[in-house]
Amino acid sequence: MENIHKTFPGVVANDHIDFTVREGEIHGLLGENGAGKSTLMKVLFGLYTPDKGTIRYKGKPLDIRSPDDAIDAGIGMVHQHFKLIPKLSVTENVVLGLRETYPSFHADSDRVAFQGDAEKESGLLSKGPLSRLGRLFSYNHDLESERVRRVAEEYDIDIDPDLDVWQLEIGEQQRVEILKALYRDVDLLILDEPTAVLTPNLIERLFNTLEKLVEKGLTVVIITHKLDEVKQITDRVSVLREGKKVDTVETADVTEADLARMMVGRDVVFDIEKDTVERGEPVITVSDLRAYNDRGVESVSGVDLDIREGEILGLAGVAGNGMREIAECLVGVRDIAGGTIELDGTDVTDASTKEYIENGVSYVPPDRNHEGSAPGLNLVRNSIIKDYRGEEYVTGPAELGLDYGRAREHAEEIVDTYDVRVPSVDSDAEDLSGGNLQKMILGRELIRDPKLLVANQPTRGLDVGAIEFVREQILEQRKDGTGVLLISEELSEIIEMSDRVAVVYEGEIIHRTDADSADIEEIGLYMTGGAAGVDEEQKEQARVD
Incomplete structure (x- = not known):
């Protein structure tokens, strides 16, 4: 790709970029959210037409005007945001x-x-x-x-x-x-954040697959924010920053710290400094919680937990074992089949979602595009999506109108406070990069000063700079006395961020430990249903603890 230049209204996404991939290599593409990585690859896949620049494939000029053209040439792409039709089967x-x-x-x-x-x-x-x-x-x-x-x-x-x-x-x-x-049948495969939603063992299997594909003659471009993965799987890596290419280097010749510095233009703090915070009274108490998943199968089977003021409870587990359903029950968006939930001493078991919100519950869902935001609405409307009926934003004699001016001020406050990089709060949510949309959602939830914050995969798919920022904001909320339920498939994040850790397997909490004494290998064994993880005596002890 030579001299690729692509602009959108108010944004230069790709600023005259040269990008070369060698046949038979795994090439990493790094950069902060919004640096232009996905745009560059969408140009290569025919989803975008560049304003300037040319593409040469196997030595010959290639005119790509649509994904059909790319696929015909032997170029395939796995997108960060899924392009699936929910009502069709996997096969279809x-x-x-x-x-x-x-x-x-x-x-x-x-x-x-x-x-x-x-x-x-x-x-x-x-x-x-x-x-x-x-x-x-x-x-x-x-x-x-x-x-x-x-x-x-x-x-x-x-x-x-x-x-x-x-x-x-x-x-x-x-x-x-x-x-x-x-x-x-592709020769060049582009993977845009393919590991963002995969557990460590599945990531390892994916990498084994990629190595097998390369052995068969495939060439791979992998966009990822995870520096350890870049070091593990790629041969070379190109780094973009603010729409420009910083450099292309041999992966073996650089450290993770070098790559992070190239990405964000400064040194990045990898070690989390977690201040000691005195824990207060229980913010939420859950007893014998039971719930069904979307298939009608019981996915939460008698869960007991409590979260206190000023503490983070980390919930570890493999996708599909009930963490999502637990989180949704705790914020009032999933019906409860059994058990009780007390919020700040008040029984909210059968309360509506609106009542949970009014009682100080904030939620960062795992899917920021379809659950965390309304993609087709601008940031002003997304910023008040939970509070638009409140007296602060209504106007008119019947209180049916929206005070757009006040709503706009609120959106601008979130953008400024939480470093959301966007041309204007009039931009639609779907136009933001993943990291900036995540910061917007986090800001909307934290600016409400919640009693309880449920954060499900809050750093999924973010670059190192955005991860650092999100973690700092959650720890700051903990310091202010908020109780936090943190759900993550990144074990290191769970252990480093949390005060206590609970492991969920097949809808039950089977292991609990203080984060300071947590053993990552032991937790990994419990997560995957190892022999220790399904021991009935230890499950009962976890319930007692």
């Missing part, structure tokens, strides 16, 4: 839009077998001008599902092809996106 999402109904990105024996299956299925229509129409009408879900299952098994992707996407956890949806890319 994977094969949707394919010109062929079998994958060619496989071992030769599998390819021949799949081709044979397709020819049997579509008969005489498998060739010629009617082939696409024939494949459309000869679609066999069972056959396609089996093919998708074979691909998933080959690359160690744990997913059920027959489930509908809406039934999947966020981490599982990410696996579907990766599977979609692997299912297509």
Whole structure:
């Protein structure tokens, strides 16, 4: 990519960038949120047209005007924000839009077998001008599902092809996106934050998959904010800052501190300094909590916990084990099947979501785009999304109007206080980078001075500078006396940020410990259902503790 220049209203996203990837390498692309990484790769994938610049692929000029052009050339992309259709199954999402109904990105024996299956299925229509129409009408879900299952098994992707996407956890949806890319015959694979929603063991499996793909001749560009992953998996790394390329270096020649400095233009503090805070009275007390997930299966099975003023309780666990449902019960957005919840001494078990908000509960959900914000609304309206009915923002004789001026001042206060980098508060939420949108959501929740903050994956997908900022803000809230429930699949973050740690497995808390004495390997064993983690006696002791 030569001299790539791309602007949006009020923003220079890519400022005359040169970017070169060598065949057969894994190339890292680093930069703060909003540095222009995703924009650059969307230009390469045909989602954006550059204002200036040229692309050469395998030595020849390439005119990419759409993703179809990119895929035809052999370029695939896994997006940071999922491009899945919730009501379709995993299989239907994977094969949707394919010109062929079998994958060619496989071992030769599998390819021949799949081709044979397709020819049997579509008969005489498998060739010629009617082939696409024939494949459309000869679609066999069972056959396609089996093919998708074979691909998933080959690359160690744990997913059920027959489930509908809406039934999947966020981490599982990410696996579907990766599977979609692997299912297509590409030579260059772009991965935009592929590990942001994966647990450590799944990240390791993904990296094994990438190494296997590279051995087969694939070239990979991986956008990630995790410096340890860059050091672990990439051959070279390019760093962008404020839309410009800082440098491209051999990964082996630089340290994580070097990369962080290149990203943000200053030294970054990696060690968390957590002040001693005296814990107060319980902010929330949960007894024998039970709840069902979206599939109607019990996912929270008798959970007891309490969080005190000025403390952070870290909840560790693998996606799908009930942490999300626990969080949603504690903020009033999921129905409770059993048990009780007391907030500041008041029973709120059957309270509405609005009552939870009015009683001082703030929530940072794991999906900032669809749960944490209204993407099509501007920052002014997103900033008051919980309080727009309050007397501070209503006007008119019937109090039906919105005092937009006061709402705008509120949004500007959040933007200024929480370092949200945006041209204007009139910008829509969907136009913000992931990190800036996360800071906007965090600011909206913290500026309310909550009694309880439930933060589910608050640093997911953020760069090192934004992670540092978000962690500082949560610790500051703890110092002010807020009780915090922190849910993260980053074990190091849980242990460093928390005062106490609880491990959830299959809907139950099976282990509790003070963070100061926590053993990361032991916690990892409990998270994954190791022998110690499912011991009935220890589960009962965790309940007693």
